[in-house]
Amino acid sequence: MSYSDKEISELVRFAESLADAAKAETLPRFRNGAEIEDKTGPVFDPVTDADREGERVIRKLIGEAYPGHGIIGEEFGLTEGSEPWRWILDPVDGTRAFVCGVSTWTTLIALEHLEAPIIGLIDQPFTGERWIAANGETVHRIGNVKKICRTSNVKMLSEARISTTDPRESAYFTKSEASAFERVSTQARVARFSMDAYAYGLLALGELDLVLETSLKHHDYAALIPVIENAGGVVTNWRGAPPGTDDRGEIVAAATKELHAAAVKALAG
Amino acid sequence: MSYSDKEISELVRFAESLADAAKAETLPRFRNGAEIEDKTGPVFDPVTDADREGERVIRKLIGEAYPGHGIIGEEFGLTEGSEPWRWILDPVDGTRAFVCGVSTWTTLIALEHLEAPIIGLIDQPFTGERWIAANGETVHRIGNVKKICRTSNVKMLSEARISTTDPRESAYFTKSEASAFERVSTQARVARFSMDAYAYGLLALGELDLVLETSLKHHDYAALIPVIENAGGVVTNWRGAPPGTDDRGEIVAAATKELHAAAVKALAG
16 A cells, blocks of 8 residues: 555544535535525436535645645536545535435545545534544544444344435436335335435444445445445445446445345345 | 413423423433334334333323323323323334434424413434424524524425425325325425424424325324414315324425415325
8 A cells, every 4th residue: 555544544634624614614504595506407406505615615625735636526526636546525415405404414525545445424514423434444423422333233134224315216216226126125124215325324323224326426425435344334336346337326335244135136136 | 261371381391391301211222222122013113212211201290290181192192181281292203213323203292272282392302403382483492592483485386395204105105195295296396205203393494395294193293283383384184174183194284375275286186
């Protein structure tokens, strides 16, 4: 490896400062009559000043501290770097939740080295929760209360607490994906919806056991991979291959390798 | 009326002390490996010590302070009273959320006088949020930050942010109810799920515009009625009649009377 533990510790502190800076832009706009623009076509895809200003402040800080690092962000795209480090940013993951006053939106910050995820951070400013994954460990923090994350021991679908952001044929799922999710979720113990990346934080904490989604982009899943893997979970696409290797943005995140195998099998039908 | 404003103020303070006592039983058990029992038959219907101990402590305090008051609670049923006052309790509304680590479960406390709702309280211990409806006003509080609740001005379905706990044919919706919800929600701007009574708190805050549910019992909706009405919203069953007058536990809660009328019309098909 071409970096030291000390370097990673500094970069973790820096990632935390980025999350703090984003919070100063997002939280004051939450439940505060944010102007909502619709980004795209027939399906409502909102963007707010919280998204834009959150990313702007993060990009500025990275550019000042690490001008050679690359950046990929949801709102402002790609900045090529001259070094092997690259930041992957989603200032407000879950903008639909944000505009509905629901505190499951998060700020996602990932750092990759030669395209391998090294640091993952999930921040929820309203509840004050932060997940930080680095050096083989995922830590959940609320204020000064820290907890080392461990996924649950659930191995069977019939015991699983499952989640996806929207179970319907919708902005995310095609008709066949919605059917596949239904096939899995009807076997599960209980299902909760509408949580975006926050669900993966609950998986790392051992509170959910399985999360299934599609239509995720690099900035949606980059931070989640170390958060889940460092907590003992497994994350792949719906066929068991690495995230990002299909054209549907598929994610299966599971608490155990047994549950992961059962989910991949059930998704295949 | 057979009660004074002073009496209501005392009863509001008492209702808050009940919520505080329930919180001491529920919050320490949240995300803490709660033992989950399944209450009923083929559909997973969890109950935990948080539900039982939360209600037990509330009933004890009411019995000591107001021995003549009646009580209806989710876990321990009916205690007949000798006075026209009756407390309606749900110590943990959203037990499915509770067992998935999701902070949208709430404690619901309502006080009725001659079966008319006088006080409504929604408490979310993890986020520290509390809604208190009494004397024609709904107040939302986080710590010392208070806000008078006003529903949004949204009048058209196409502008509405809509919610239900589970959009599928499920523990809650029959097949035709799921179809009716889909008919309404596909016209709406955005939909979020899995929030139980917390959604009605967001409606009172002006963050959601429309909530549609069925299968609600007296202890599920009693506290919500004053919270919504005092904030300027409208709450009925799916046909526009008062909650509790059908055998399906139907609720339509809307930000404005125009949106309410549009929703009732769309539900009818």
